Amino acid sequence: xxxxxxxxxxxxxxxxxxxxxxxxxxxxxxxxxIYTQRxxxxxxDEGDGMxxxxxxxxxxxxxxxxxxxxFRTTGFDDYVPNDAxxxxxxxxxxxxxxxxxxxxxxxxxxxxxxxxxxKVFGGLEEEVPTDQVDYGEQVxxxxxxxxxxKALFKDRCDECHGASGKGVATKRLKDDGGxxxxxxxxxxxxTFRASNEPRDIFSRISVGIPGTQMPSFADPKSKKIxxxxxxxxxxxxxxxxxxxxxxxxPENTVVKAGRVDGxxxxxxxxxxxxxxxxxxxxxxxxxIARERFFTPSNDTITVRxxxxxxxxxxxxxxxxxxxxxxxDPGAETVAGPGxxxxxxxxxxxAVIPEGMRKPYFGMxxxxxxxxxxxxxxxxxxxxxxxxxFDARGFGDLQERPAGESGLRASGVYxxxxxxVVMLRPLSTGAGSDIQFSEGRFTPIAFAAWxxxxxxxxxxxxxxxxxxLLLKPPTGSRPYLAALAVMILIAGAQVWWARGAARRRRDGxx
Amino acid sequence: MRRIPKIPRLLQAVLVVVFFHAGFVLVFDYLxxxxxxxxxxxxxxxxxxxxxxxVFTFTEDSAREMVAPIKALVEDPSKRRTRNVVFAIVPxxxxxxxxxxxxxxxxxxxxxxxxxxxxxxSVKIGDKRYNLLTxxxxxxxxxxxxxxxxxxxxAEGAAIYIANCQYCHGDKLDGKGPYAxxxxxxxxxxxxxxxxxxxxxxxxxxRIATGGPGLPxxxxxxxxxxxxxxxxxxxxxxxxxxxxxxxxxxxxxxxWEQG
Numbered sequence: 001x002x003x004x005x006x007x008x009x010x011x012x013x014x015x016x017x018x019x020x021x022x023x024x025x026x027x028x029x030x031x032x033x034i035y036t037q038r039x040x041x042x043x044x045d046e047g048d049g050m051x052x053x054x055x056x057x058x059x060x061x062x063x064x065x066x067x068x069x070x071f072r073t074t075g076f077d078d079y080v081p082n083d084a085x086x087x088x089x090x091x092x093x094x095x096x097x098x099x100x101x102x103x104x105x106x107x108x109x110x111x112x113x114x115x116x117x118x119k120v121f122g123g124l125e126e127e128v129p130t131d132q133v134d135y136g137e138q139v140x141x142x143x144x145x146x147x148x149x150k151a152l153f154k155d156r157c158d159e160c161h162g163a164s165g166k167g168v169a170t171k172r173l174k175d176d177g178g179x180x181x182x183x184x185x186x187x188x189x190x191t192f193r194a195s196n197e198p199r200d201i202f203s204r205i206s207v208g209i210p211g212t213q214m215p216s217f218a219d220p221k222s223k224k225i226x227x228x229x230x231x232x233x234x235x236x237x238x239x240x241x242x243x244x245x246x247x248x249x250p251e252n253t254v255v256k257a258g259r260v261d262g263x264x265x266x267x268x269x270x271x272x273x274x275x276x277x278x279x280x281x282x283x284x285x286x287x288i289a290r291e292r293f294f295t296p297s298n299d300t301i302t303v304r305x306x307x308x309x310x311x312x313x314x315x316x317x318x319x320x321x322x323x324x325x326x327x328d329p330g331a332e333t334v335a336g337p338g339x340x341x342x343x344x345x346x347x348x349x350a351v352i353p354e355g356m357r358k359p360y361f362g363m364x365x366x367x368x369x370x371x372x373x374x375x376x377x378x379x380x381x382x383x384x385x386x387x388x389f390d391a392r393g394f395g396d397l398q399e400r401p402a403g404e405s406g407l408r409a410s411g412v413y414x415x416x417x418x419x420v421v422m423l424r425p426l427s428t429g430a431g432s433d434i435q436f437s438e439g440r441f442t443p444i445a446f447a448a449w450x451x452x453x454x455x456x457x458x459x460x461x462x463x464x465x466x467x468l469l470l471k472p473p474t475g476s477r478p479y480l481a482a483l484a485v486m487i488l489i490a491g492a493q494v495w496w497a498r499g500a501a502r503r504r505r506d507g508x509x
Numbered sequence: 510m511r512r513i514p515k516i517p518r519l520l521q522a523v524l525v526v527v528f529f530h531a532g533f534v535l536v537f538d539y540l541x542x543x544x545x546x547x548x549x550x551x552x553x554x555x556x557x558x559x560x561x562x563x564v565f566t567f568t569e570d571s572a573r574e575m576v577a578p579i580k581a582l583v584e585d586p587s588k589r590r591t592r593n594v595v596f597a598i599v600p601x602x603x604x605x606x607x608x609x610x611x612x613x614x615x616x617x618x619x620x621x622x623x624x625x626x627x628x629x630x631s632v633k634i635g636d637k638r639y640n641l642l643t644x645x646x647x648x649x650x651x652x653x654x655x656x657x658x659x660x661x662x663x664a665e666g667a668a669i670y671i672a673n674c675q676y677c678h679g680d681k682l683d684g685k686g687p688y689a690x691x692x693x694x695x696x697x698x699x700x701x702x703x704x705x706x707x708x709x710x711x712x713x714x715x716r717i718a719t720g721g722p723g724l725p726x727x728x729x730x731x732x733x734x735x736x737x738x739x740x741x742x743x744x745x746x747x748x749x750x751x752x753x754x755x756x757x758x759x760x761x762x763x764x765w766e767q768g
Contacts (some may be wrong), residue, residue: 040673053671098687099679250690253617282691287676288720288736294676354619358731360722365731441618451583462732464693478611482597486604493596500584
């Protein structure tokens, strides 16, 4: 055979046989160089996940020396991942963690080199997976499948993930290394480490998440075993749990408060809130002032607002897996040492800025103080409270009686979500209070504390500045303008047509 | 030879205008993927329409040919039914535009800020005053004089970076760390040729040491979530991080102009 053809045939054969799981073998020596340059910061020189960045990361970086991986598609009793599983983690990264996707910086070949090197850490060089996840025939999503999945979920999953899927904690979970873990909040698909496509959810249900308390539901020894079809139903149900109102729309930076008649809602359950437009913002941990906080449990807050002639009401809604009640034995068991109250805060400038200059977003500055409305959920035997502070910079707080400014707040915890209403008159007698004004863009920022996650004082999550707008009613001007334009144009048309008709008649005569 | 049927002149004009509009959308929205203010598109289309109108009505004949279909619609009795339909629709469309235009918009005020504002000539950090016009990275010379020491310093800078900076600026130094999406203004992308490659090391030292609150007013210090790193890092640690930023990205710090 002509050597040219032989090479071509070999290439075609290789392409035909190439399975995503069995790709070109990488060069571990080249991989080591890439690893040293890109990965040691978190995963460490030894591959043990003890890099200089490790202690502030939650979840912690993977320890490659253990030789097993959480997100794989090989059989539940195997421990060797598919090459494609490793490739996916490196190329796409792990959403909700500090692991970025490297596909834009490293070439395909470089990533294979890296994979070859990672295997050396765990002694996986010669290992081949013996078993694969059996996907059977995928059940397409449908109302019926979702309903079946819901029933199965209630039976098999809600002990950890909660009936709402938000991971309401009834017990303390930990990984094999003893570190605290939280069940996934299944309503937030962007935090799924390996996507929320039904097929990926199916993989998680089938394999479990090795090293954590998420078990395999394909294991015949499990009392909770699910058939392939059942697992597809659960996957379709979990996929359907995504909550649209919790998705951040980056272009939306304004909380628009609509004007209502007949009184403002004082409770989070008031049906009037359905009239208010939700705005969701990302929460990030406070990592810029002492004491810094690096391990948050939540990442978004949803805000609605309404106002009337006399007051403004703000509804704050955020997911929290735990109702943190200091003094309550159940809550203390789940939280561990150092349980504090859950809390939320709204920050507003003491004076609505005239120009661009706002107060410093981190609790104001000496020349530009802010008001902070701080609600706390209360201890086990106590009641919720709201406090009012003037702040002039991080930690520079002065409290005033909230009652004198008419500030009120009340919260409800249900199925993994806190909902708190704060209400304050538009204007107050106190000179250091913000005086609200219809139609003016008012800076506003938020903070939240999960008391079961070690959050207290400066350890909390927060947003940067957004806007609150008391939206003036539209009024009749757009209607009047439309009417005027229509009359003008219709008049001009009639005038033109009549003129033309008259000229025609004149021409005929 | 068969002649291609002639497109009526009015339709030609409309097609040309549509072509220009589609071209604008294609180039800016799809090819360049740039956010273009609606007002700019409006202005561009205004000139397009005026230009097309001028070209298409350049001679008296061409003008007459162009308005002929409209004239016929209004004046030709046989087109009466079509005319009535058009006369009903046009005011409705115009009214709809007017209504939409008069609706209050509630778009957030634009916040203009200078991303790399001019540094002061000197800056006081703690008890020490630094002259930013002469300040240089004390470790830079090891790059040529002691490459082994330089590599150590870069590695130390990398460790400091990963424990402190990656949350916002990212593992890849691309400004896309896990918390970046929550911040406004967004963290700088050091890989980008428009950031550290355009700046001197003394500028980086100033920006890192004094953080957001150290910005002059044109940099909107009240918005930036860059911490005041002199509260957390020593002077040497900051210089090591700067070595790392240039080493990892492959950029060179901007040098002082000679002469």
